[in-house]
Amino acid sequence: MSPDISLTPVVVGVVAAMALATYVTKAGGLWLLGRIDVSERVETGLEVLPGAIVVSILGPELVEGGPAEWGAAALVLVVAWKTESVLLAIVVGAGAVVAFRGVL
């Protein structure tokens, strides 16, 4: 099967908007932060944002899962913590969830 190289106009538009929104954040620090003062209070808030969003994605996802998903999730946490390798954590997690679903 040859790879799908089609481009849907709507998707290209959404990707362009994402690219623009992201570039604004990257260039914004360079441009804006020389002109306005961001308090340390707001800074710590901004730093906590990515983690808070990732946790917000995971919470409901895991609530909907069962023992197999919870066990695999715990294993992923341990592997990611010990090895700091995303790829290894994924492979272990995917393998574990299949195994646990067969057993539990």
Place this chain on the structure above:
Amino acid sequence: MRRDNEETTCSDGTVAADDALPDAADERADRKRTVTFTRSGVRDGFVKCVPVSLGVAGYGIAFGVLAQQAGLSVAEAALMSATVVAGAAQVIAVELWADPIPVALVVGTAFVVNLRYTLMGAALRPWLRDLTPLQAYGSVFFMADENWALTMGELRSGSDKGAFLLGSGLAIWAFWVGSTVLGATAGATIGEPSRYGLDFVLVAVFLAIAVSLWDGASDLVPWAGALLVAVLGAQLLPGSWYILAGGIAGFVLEVARFES
């Protein structure tokens, strides 16, 4: 990494003083140019970032597979990696992806997740402002977490290589786009995703991201607040807005409990 950021903006007295006069162009002209922008700087950044980029490539393969599962073509996934260049935001986007695409949610969440780049860019100002606008604003396009940290280390150790950010960013970019294509192409050849546990990959990726973002016990309160709001929001709010609601709850909690 985050503590690095704070030190850079706060501990250097001269930086703070310069920051108070951002528009004093004539004063800047008087200052000796200490940061260069050379081909060898680009090369040096690229070479030093290759080992880190290999790790990024593992992540890129996962993103490619997820994007393909979400319904993006190989070309669309590659286009996103090439133009957005922000791992976590892209993975979240394909998680939110649906038919029709919730545009406001996808773009808004990407913006909020990436707000941290504003601080990272600000930390680079003391060096980047010695470059021309094209050099500086071109370089930050290629800024990701990994090469930002590498560049901060390089420049703070006294290096004058202003092109290091661009060089290291080009390495990240090349590996990120290449691995996305690889993952998206491979993803298309896989039949039933749940047979291989692939439906769990997204959860695994986010768990690994969470581990890398965890900054110690101080994160406990905002993360717990975010979790609670998200779980409740998933029941009460339409679509996937609970994700943004949880993130903002974490932000508000952190700001509210801040003590200097």
